[in-house]
Amino acid sequence: MKFEVTILGSSSATPVYNRNPTAQLLNCNEKVYLIDCGEGIQQQMIRYGYKTSKIDYIFISHLHGDHYFGLIGLLSSMHLNGRIKPVQLFAPAPLLEILELQFKHSDTILRYPLEFTPVYADENRLIYENADVSVETIVLNHRIPCTGYKFTEKKRLRKLLVEKLEADGVPVSYYPLLKRGVDLDLPDGKVILNADYTIDSNAPKSYCYCSDTLADDSYLEPLRNCTMLYHEATFLQEMLDRANQTFHSTALQAAEVAVRVGAGKLLIGHFSSRYKTLQPLLDEAAAVFPNTELALEGITFEI
Ligand SMILES: [Zn+2]
Ligand SMILES: [Zn+2]
Numbered sequence: 071m072k073f074e075v076t077i078l079g080s081s082s083a084t085p086v087y088n089r090n091p092t093a094q095l096l097n098c099n100e101k102v103y104l105i106d107c108g109e110g111i112q113q114q115m116i117r118y119g120y121k122t123s124k125i126d127y128i129f130i131s132h133l134h135g136d137h138y139f140g141l142i143g144l145l146s147s148m149h150l151n152g153r154i155k156p157v158q159l160f161a162p163a164p165l166l167e168i169l170e171l172q173f174k175h176s177d178t179i180l181r182y183p184l185e186f187t188p189v190y191a192d193e194n195r196l197i198y199e200n201a202d203v204s205v206e207t208i209v210l211n212h213r214i215p216c217t218g219y220k221f222t223e224k225k226r227l228r229k230l231l232v233e234k235l236e237a238d239g240v241p242v243s244y245y246p247l248l249k250r251g252v253d254l255d256l257p258d259g260k261v262i263l264n265a266d267y268t269i270d271s272n273a274p275k276s277y278c279y280c281s282d283t284l285a286d287d288s289y290l291e292p293l294r295n296c297t298m299l300y301h302e303a304t305f306l307q308e309m310l311d312r313a314n315q316t317f318h319s320t321a322l323q324a325a326e327v328a329v330r331v332g333a334g335k336l337l338i339g340h341f342s343s344r345y346k347t348l349q350p351l352l353d354e355a356a357a358v359f360p361n362t363e364l365a366l367e368g369i370t371f372e373i
Contacts, residue, residue, distance in 0.1 A: 071099045071202070073223055073275055075300070076370040078114040079106075080339040082282075082304050082318075083136050087346055090114055090367060091136035092281060092339070094300070095125075096221060099202040103127040105219060105279050111140035112147060118368050122148060123155075127198070129205070130161035131281035132191075132216035138165065142172050149180050156183040160197055160205075162215055163188035191215035194292050199224075208292050210283035213317045218280040220292050226271035228264070235267055277373050278333075282340065284314065285323035290331050298373045299333035300365060302340035303351055309342075321351040325358035339365030 074097050079090035091108025095115075102124040104111075115122055122144060130138050138161070148157065159165075166186050173180070189197060191209050198205040201224060208218035227249040235245070240262055244254055254262035275297040282302055283289065293299055301324035305313045313320050319327075321338055328336040336359050341348055348364050355362040363371070 071223065071226070073098050073277070073373045074370050075105075075277060075298070075337075075373060076118065076120070077337075077339065077365045077367050078111055078118070079108040080341060080365045080367055081108075081136070082302070082340045082342050084343055085110060086343040088367075089341065091139065093140065094279070094365075095120060096277065098221065098223070101126060101200075101202060103129065103203075103205075103221070105129050106131055106137040106281060107139075107141040107144060108136050109139040111144055114367065123151065123153060126155065126157065128157060128159045128161070129219050130159070130165060130189075131210075131218060131279070132212060132214055133162050133165060133168075134214065134282065137281060141165075142169065145169070145180070145184065146176075146178065148182065149178065153182045156185050158185045158187065158198070160187045160189050162217075163190070189217055191217045206292060208278065208280060208289050210280060211286055211288050211317065212282045212284065216282055218278060218283070218289070220276060220278045220296070222276040223274040225274050228268040229271055231267050231269065238262075238267075240267065275373050280327075282317065283319060284317045285319040285327055290327065293327070293331040293333065295332045295334075297334045298337065298371065299328050299331065299335070300337040300339060301327055303338035303355060304340050304342050306345075306350060306354055321354040322358060325355040325362060328359040328362070333359075334361070335371075336362040337365040337371060338362060 076095040078093040081089035090110040092106045093108045093111045094105040096103040104125045206220045210216045253264050278293045278296040278299045280301045303321035303324040304318035305320045307320045307322040
C-alpha cells in the first residue's frame, strides 16, 4: 500500500527564496490527505503535477496564516472546476466562521458539500478513520491552539503462503478466511492451522506531523516509535531565545524529540526566512539524529 508524503511548502510565516508556506500531501493507498494549506498551494500543485480534484481530506493545524491562507483559493477553485464530491475539512472551530464570511461576501454557494469537523487542542483524540488509515490529533504547545496529526496505517490482513497452500490442495475459496487469521476445518476432515499457512503482515506505519510548537515534554507520547516524524525547526539553536518567545523549535530540539520518541526518520521544515541556505539546519539536526532530511518542496518521502 502506498504511504508517502510530498512537501509543497516548508517556509514559516512568509514566502521567501522560492520557499512557500506549509502544505503537505499525504498519499495513503491512493487517497490524498492535505495537511495544512499555506498560500501558493495551487501553484505548487501545478508545478509538481498534482490534481486538486484528488484531495478529499484537509487537515489544518492552527489559524496562523502560513498554515491556511491557501484554503479559500483552493476551495473556490474546486467549486469553479465543477467539483461535486464532498471535501472533509478538519480544523480549529473558528475557521468555519472565517470561510463562511469569505463565501458570503463573494456570493459563493459551493457546488460540493464541505463537511467540517472542528478540532480542539485540549486532548489527543481519534478524529477520523477509514479502511486505510486512522488520524489522531496531537496537542502541541504554540502561541494559539494548535494540533499536529498522527496518521497510522490500518493493520493489513495476514499474508498467504500460496505455494504451500497449493501444494496441500487448500481450495482458493478459503483464502479470504485464512487472510483474516481463521483456522479451517475442511469437509474432508483435514485441519488447516492458520499459523502454518500465513505470516503476519508488516507492522502498521505511522506519520506524525508536528507543525508549530515549543519543544517540550507535553506532546511526546503519541509520537513514540513513529515511522516518520515531521517536526518544525524554525531556527538554529543559537536562536533558542527567539524560539522560546515565539513558541517555536530549533533544529537541535527537533532532533532531540526524534531521539526521545524513537522515531524511524525525521523531516524538518517550517524554516525561518532568515535562512537563505538550509544546510546549517540539517547539519545541526543530523549531528543528533542522523536519519534527518530537509522537508524540501517537490520531494516525496516514502513513509
Ligand atoms: Zn507557522
Ligand atoms: Zn504558528
